[in-house]
Amino acid sequence: MSDVHWAANGLLHRVAEGGEIPIEVLREFAELVMCSELVAGARAVLDGPPEFAVRRALELASVVLSVGVGAEREQAK
Structure with missing residues (x-):
């Protein structure tokens, strides 16, 4: 579960910083959640x-x- 938390935290930080988020990052996060x-x-x-x-x-x-x-x-x- 810590990998999912780490990925979610990273995703939220990237959104907060306003940078672009590659689709690969979103898919990796979704895969972690599904697993x-x-x-x-x-x-x-x-x-x-x-x-x-x-x-x-x-x-x-x-x-x-x-x-x-x-x-x-x-x-x-």
Whole structure:
């Protein structure tokens, strides 16, 4: 997940600076997001066997909450 945060942060900085952003940078960011734990976890809940859905959803919720905690820490800095 740190790669996704790093890429998102870099993208926001580039936009704030007003420079051009190459399409390759945007695509790389999108690829990182699509490969992230959140997407993989959501896919496991949606496509996995029903008997494991609650467990997978709880795992996904823990990732979502840890991302929120990380974002709160960044804002506090």
